[in-house]
Amino acid sequence: MNLRRALFIASILIVISFRSSSALPMQDMFDSERRVAFELSIRQVFDEQSQPQIVVTTSIPYNRLVFFLKKDTYVSSYRVFMELRREKSGGIRGEVWEETIAAGDYKETQARSSLSRSKKSFDIEPGEYKVKVTLEIIDTSLRFEQEKKVRIVGRSQGELLLADPIFMFPTRSASAQKPPGGELSVTLCEQIDEESFIIIPSAIYHGFDTWARISHSLVGPVPGEGVDFVVRIKDARGNVLSYHHEHIESITAGHAQFCTDFVIDDMSLGEYVIEASAMIPGGEGHAEAVGRFLVLFTRSSFLADFDDTIEILSAIADRDDLRELEAVPPAERFDAWERFWKTKDPTPNTGANEFLSDFFSRLGYVMKNFSRFQPGWQTDRGKIYLEFGKPDKVSDYPGQLGRGYQYWYYYSIGTIFVFEDPVGTGEYQLISTEIM
Secondary structure, three states, X not given: OOHHHHXXXXXHHHHHHHOOOOOOOOOOOOHHHHHOOOEEEEEEEEOOOOOEEEEEEEEEEHHHOOOEEEOOEEEEEEEEEEEEEEOOOOOEEEEEEEEEEEEOXXXXXXXXXXXXXXXXXXXXXXXXXXXEEEEEEOOOOXXXXXXXXXEEOOHHHOOOEEOOOEXXXXXXXXXXXXXOOOOOEEEEEOOOOOOOEEEOOOOEEOOOOOEEEEEEEEEOOOOOOOEEEEEEEEEOOOOEEEEEEEEEOOOOOOEEXXXXXXXXXXXXXXXXXXEEEEEEOOOOEEEEEEEEEEEOOOHHHHOOOHHHHHHHHOOOOOHHHHHHHHHOOHHHHHHHHHHHHHOOOOOOOOOOOHHHHHHHHHHHHHHHHHOOOOOHHHOHHHHHHHXXXXXXXXXXXXXXXXXXXXXXXXXXXXXXXXXXXXXXXOOOEEEEEEEO
């Protein structure tokens, strides 16, 4: 580091030391993400009497659990605590249940691709709730928790309402037909078929030759002439990319499930918005729901958006790897992509590539949290996050004239990255790399 840079960093530290009374307390902006050791899905369904229910599904990898050897079998047990807090009334409801799983050998207990799923459904009144779910590994001190908000709609409210969207993608055994490319397909579907479609709480899509399904629950008084259902897909700038208008008449139970299917092959990497609305002809009722989802690597990433793909991979790949990808013809890029990730697979004998999964998780976080004035992967914080993952600690300090400073601590590599927000816009620039 040159002398000018060293003096600049020293001046920052001096300012911090003299302004300790006004400095922001140390805070870890990634603390909540580090606690997310399991997937949590919270969705609404209706029972046979058209009354609302909440379905809580958890999914935790085996390597997050603790197994004990019992008579030649590895066994792990965990307890699930669910706390429902109603937003306006403040009422609290609690539920608890236990799950036990067994593994045949030690290797299976360490598999990230093996998952323990737990699902429970409960009757619930309409309203807005904060749901806190805690997984406690029995006979250990390990506890993991997540919090989400959910809006429950019901017929008792006497108006037309749309529940929040549920994001899914098809399994290989899905019986549904793949929709035509470039179109939105809207159908009146049954309750979610979990054999054919997997719920993705993260709302992150990626893959080749697949499609997305987004489900909306409609509830309320619907007259005999039916309802008009409209869906729009917009990009991050608000441009409408797809539009569909469907008139549905066969709604007799007071509630219905709409499924919107669309191919993601030609969608560029980025964040998208889905807007849904239901209207009764004649203006007697109207309901809306908005959701956001991310699209990562698709076929478009290796064709029209190949330069972006190379730029993103540059955070974790050396120049030789990138040259190989750049040199192959477009038709061979998919095979080159597979070869690239196989070389980085830490457990090539298993069915999962943990490095690839971690990279997708990092990229999703970068896209959601750092894409303000430019794509998240192009920001300084995004590049560091893609390369090194979550910091062990983050400290924020105010500077003069609206400036802000952020320190990212990585204890495992003995490094501190110092970022500056020069004008208070939230766009941080890397100004120094320090050795601990």
